[in-house]
Amino acid sequence: MSNISDIIENYLKQILQAKGKNVIEIKRSEIADQFQCVPSQINYVINTRFTVEKGYIVESKRGGGGYIRIMRVIHQDKSDLIDEIISMVNPTVSQQKTIDVLERLLEEQIVTQREAKIMLSAIGRETLAFQLPLRDEIRARILTSMLRTLKYLNK
Incomplete structure (x- = not known):
């Protein structure tokens, strides 16, 4: 069974897809009321599930007429x-x-599920048994090398 964060994330992604514009504006309090949760739960979902790394840009405006705008970044070229x-x-x-x-x-669809699992196992903390910040530096170098290889394989 999905937890409330998963349900809210899926709901927001469905709205994004349904609109077809890759941009939505929501009111945090309205979404919280809809899912009968506290507004901070909506913040948590947006801050953890709609990150730049996952391909989203989030803007917010505070106040009575405030909103949260979620934009899906689409690249024409992989x-x-x-x-x-x-x-x-x-x-x-x-x-x-x-x-x-x-x-x-x-x-x-730049990598398959199998390739992603292999990549993660190669750069996971169990494999890179170094102290921080060295571990994160080595992970970045290995991931960059993998990504460059993918980039030239896709051309």
């Missing part, structure tokens, strides 16, 4: 997307941000 991710993960990248990047590569 090479440009890979370049953007490479710049995002350097000079260091955490395990969670790596997972987010791999999920995005899966969604964009």
Whole structure:
């Protein structure tokens, strides 16, 4: 069974897809009322599930007429997307941000499920048994190398 965060995330993604514009504006309090949760739960979902690494830009305006705007970043060229991710993960990248990047590569059909699992096992904290921040630096270098290989394989 899905938890409330998963349900809210799926709902917001369905709205994004249904609109076909890759942009939605929501009121945090209205979504919280709809799902009978506290508004901070909506913040949590947006802050963890709609990140730059996952291909989203989030803007918000506070106040009575405030809103949260979620935009899905669409790249015409997979090479440009890979370049953007490479710049995002350097000079260091955490395990969670790596997972987010791999999920995005899966969604964009740049890697298969199998390739993503192999990549994650190669750069996971169990494999890279170094102290921080060295571990995140090495992870970024290995991920960058993998991404460059993908970029040139896709051409």
